[in-house]
Each structure stands twice: as structure tokens, then as C-alpha cells.
Amino acid sequence: MSLDRRLLKLPEPTGEAAETTKRLCQIIGERIASDGPIGFDRYMDMALYHPELGYYRNGLKRFGEGGDFITAPELGSQFAECLARQFDGLQPALGGDWTLLEVGAGSGVLIRDLLGAMQHPPARYMVLESSAALRQVQRETLADLPSDLANRVSWLDAPPAESFCGVIIANEVADALPVSLFEITADGPMERQVSIDGDGLGWQLAPTTGRLAAALASLLADLPEPLPIGYRSEICLNLAPWLATVTAPLERGLALMIDYGYPRREYYLPERMDGTLVCHYRHRAHFDPLLWPGLCDISSFVDFTALAAAGSATGLELLGYTSQAEFLLTLELGQDLAEIEPTSRRLERANEVRRLVMPGELGEKFKVIGFGRDIDAALTALCAGDRRQRL
Ligand SMILES: C[S@@+](CC[C@H](N)C(=O)[O-])C[C@H]1O[C@@H](n2cnc3c(N)ncnc32)[C@H](O)[C@@H]1O
Incomplete structure (x- = not known):
């Protein structure tokens, strides 16, 4: 057991979980044995x-108390209630026959709570979800929705071929896109690849090539000062293709991405020497992404400057960029607290508000970025505390 694991007291996997990670390690090891060391993006994929x-994909529990982490929609229904107010406010611009596309729906609570809260629910609620196991969880989450609402939901393997007018929402999806890792050395930036080390997996440095070399050259040229030797971080080459793909069918409307991240100059700060990659296992964060593949979530912060540039390259208009706290508070988060009965319920909802907006919780770390196509609507919440100039 590594020192890290003992300090963190990570509970050792047993049974089906232990078998799952053992088999996945074997498959990854076989891939490296046949192809040579692989980029971290391939490993993370x-x-x-x-x-x-x-x-x-493996069907083990991921979300909520018994899982590995809690997302904003999992905390309660108020995140969805705020989004519902935002989407209801777009009705004059969207009209009645509109589509909502959710990308990466996790346990499905946002689908259920949004449909339950909207005064003008969409005619179609499409869910772009790559995991068959999670689709099943999502179907179960929707079991109690009235059939009139549940029947509007459909699942897709790829964005719809036909264009639509409506809204795209992706909460905590961009942070789960595979990233490449790099290290600044005396010979310039090198790629951190995954190799075989004894019986397990390890690291090796390799010269950067192709798209990674070009993206790193452009990133480093964009920073106000050179990064020090030994600096390690990550870069997501999948961000722009992903955004272009998921927003391609949006003919008219809004695309909202909510995630943890920073503008580029705050992301690649010289003092952030180890990057932002983080793993979650049973509500504990750790920093060893080679530990127990298949059992630990792996994610990194989103470079919102890169996301904004990707939006503009695909013809989207940047409508706003702000903190989750500013966004939700402008959408009246917590304003009904005084009327909530009984007291225990009021305290529960007050605690949810606190977790959604406090700077030490999700309020400041999480940002909301909004892109539009051919839409003329007041998006006050997106422009509250507008931070577009920082991108
Ligand atoms: C961290 S979870 C967030 C889940 C949910 N949005 C929430 O906030 O609770 C990431 C989700 O994105 C899905 N996902 C990851 N990459 C995807 C992709 N390229 N297309 C569609 N879904 C994706 C995962 O299967 C999972 O449902």
C-alpha cells in the first residue's frame, strides 16, 4: 500500500469492485505491452x-451518499429549480415546441427535477448519455414522474442528426473528458505517458508530437510568464471537438456548461505546480490516477478560455461567464426559504443553498458559461458578475 493510501485511509476494494479493477488493469497493461507507453488521455478514456x-460503464454505484462524489443536482432540487426558472424565462424566445438536450446525465436527478419544476417543459427532453449502465439508473430515477412528462424523455448515443431550437445543458461533463498530461523540463515540455512499471502501471516522459505539441506551444505562448521546470499540468485536446459535436444540432437557443474550472491565466499559474487532476473514491479525493482504474473517478478543472475559444470557433456567441453562486442567486436561489415548513425541511434546504453558493463549497469553484445561437433573450443570471473579460 502506498503512503498516500495509508494516509488517506482509502478503503480497499473487495468482491466485484476488486475483480473489475484487476481485469481493467490487465487490459490496460496488455494495450501498453502491444502498443508501447500510451498518452494519459488514452489511459483515462x-x-x-x-x-x-x-x-x-461498469454499473457500480457512482453518485450520491453511497457513491464517490456528490454533484449540484444530487444535493437537492434547488439547482434544478433555478435552471427551470432560467429556461421558463426563455419561452418568449424559444416558443412552445422546444427541445432540451442534457449531456451526461449521471443518476438522472436533473432530468426528474427539471421536468418537475418547469412551468413550460420542453416537448422533447433528449439525454446524450454514453453509459448504458447509467441510462438504466436514469430510467429508474424517472419512475415516479407523471407519464406525460416521463414520455418526453429519450436517450441518444450521439447528438441528434436533426437540428433543433432549445437548450443544451451539461453539468460536470467537460471535467470528465480525457486530458493529456505534460511536464516542463530543461528540454521543453514533455508528455507524461503511462507505461508498465514492474507488476503495475507507472509513468514515463516522452517528447510531445502532433496535436499535443501544437496545443502546448500555443498554450505556453499565451501565458504571461514561462512555467518553471518541474511544472506538471494537463491540457484537454478533446474539449473543442466535444463542444462542436454536442452543439452542432442547436439551430437556435442556448448552450449552458457548468463545471469547476478557471480562465487560462488563473489555471496555469506558476504556483499550481501539480495541475488540477483529481480522483475521487468513496468521497475521498486523491491524486494517483493510476490507482484502481475503473473504481476511481478522474477529472480535471476546465480551461474556460479554451472552452470559450472552442465556442467561437464553432460559430457560437459567448453570452456570459460567471460563478455558480452569482448565477444561482440571481435565479432566486433560497428566496423561498422563509416560507418553507416544517423547520427541519427549511434547514435542509438552507444547507443545500449554503453548499451551492459558499465560496469554500461549490459557489466559486464552479463556473457557468453560456453560448447562444441566433437567440435574443435577457440572460440576467449569466451576466450577473460578468467575468467574460477574464477569459
Ligand atoms: C461527473 S458525471 C456528471 C453527471 C451529472 N451531469 C450530474 O451533474 O450529476 C459525468 C457524466 O457525463 C457522462 N459523459 C462523459 N463523457 C460523455 C460524453 N462524451 N458524452 C455523453 N456523456 C458523457 C458520464 O457517463 C456521466 O453521466
């Missing part, structure tokens, strides 16, 4: 999205 054994 297998660790999270291997069709049977990957973290989001």
Missing part, C-alpha cells in the same frame, strides 16, 4: 469509459 469495466 479506458479507466472511465471502457465499454464494460470503465468507471462510468
